[in-house]
Amino acid sequence: MEYLFNKQVEPGEVIEVAEGVLWLTMPLPFELDHINLYLIRGENGWVVIDTGIGTSTTKSLWKCIFKQLDEPIVGVIVTHLHPDHVGLAGWIADKCDVPFYMTQTEYFTARAFAAGRNGATNERDVLYYRRVGLDESMITKLTSGEGNGYSSVVSPIPISYTRLKHGMTLSLGDNEWKVMVGRGHSPEHACLYNEKKNILISGDHILPIITPNIGAYSTEPDANTLADYLDTLPQFKSLPQNTTVLPAHKLPFIGLHERVDTLIAHHHEHLRALLDACEKPRTVVELLPVMFKRKLSSRNMVFAVAECLSHLNYLLNEGCISRTLNEEGVYIFKVCEASKLAS
DSSP: EEEEEEOOOOOEEEEEEEEOOOOOEEEEESSHHHHHHHHEETTEEEEOOOOOSSSSSHHHHHHHHHHHOEEEEEEESSSSSSSSHHHHHHHHHHHOOOOEEEHHHHHHHHHHHHOOOOOOEEEEHHHHHHTOOHHHHHHHHEEEEEESSHHHOOOOOOOEEEOOOOOOOOTTTTEEEEEEEEEESTTTTTEEEEETTTTEEEEETTTTSSSSOOOOOOTEEETHHHHHHHHSSSSGGSTTTOOOEEESSSSEEEEEEEEHHHHHHHHHHHHHHHHHHHSBBBOHHHHHHHHOOOOOOHHHHHHHHHHHHHHHHHHHHTSSSEEEEEESOOEEEEEEEHHHHHO
16 A cells, blocks of 8 residues: 555645645544545535534634635535534535535434434433443443534534435536445445546545444444445445545555455454354453453443444354343353354
8 A cells, every 4th residue: 555645634724635636634532633524626616525523623624724725615525424524514515505415324314313312212222232241330321421412513414415326426517426335334425436536535434554433333233234344345446456545534545455455354354253252152342352452441432342243243144153142131142053063
């Protein structure tokens, strides 16, 4: 893999990575402290690709960016529903009175998350964490929060949108961008490929250095999101090997095919390790150290549990392991005898 730059662009600045394609970053208040955003030239102006988290700091930086542009904003495209991507999409789209683009599943899921529980209890969240084997104090910590964390960092989402579909071509000015949908990290993540420029805007679906979180969360605990991810990665090897990849985190790079292969191998390595560990009956919590070597904070615990469970769901769907409930109502995973014989 070859990186096109040796450092991140500073917040409030823009770098032209190709003719009519600008790269900028916004800060994030997390361990992963930045997100890459892009501007692509459209008809009589610039189209925003992802927006950063919905904070006053990000708003101020966007206002600084707007002043640097030679033309106005003419559209907002959001790759997927996570707050660091959709956070200020509604604010920019409404402020500039421009079209707002998302895939259907991402749009309506974002609207649902923004609405919050709407009177529903947290009992299903509690059950989710209890079944993975967390202790009651941690379960209380993860489920007792008040309010809607999502809407606190996501500006109101426009009540209408333009739908992006897999395989469609989006004409923006003199350029055409093909929509390629990836699944697993989120339900219907939109990536954009421009053949003329040989550029892929990959969002979170394909990242260098780090791997996207692939989780089975309390909203759909039995989801086989890892299968979704592994099923939608190989399509990107149909693009040229020397495609310039513009990811949502870390540096732009060349080496798409190698990175796709590495990501697939990474997940299969985790699957093999979990399969070995499940020679003895294990809970999700007991299996976390197999995948994560560092100490997990309560925030990281949410992602770690979901990621471990997505891999176990994959093995369960493949018939490699069994899942039962013990007397305490905790899931127990164990290698199937048939799977042992096959190996």
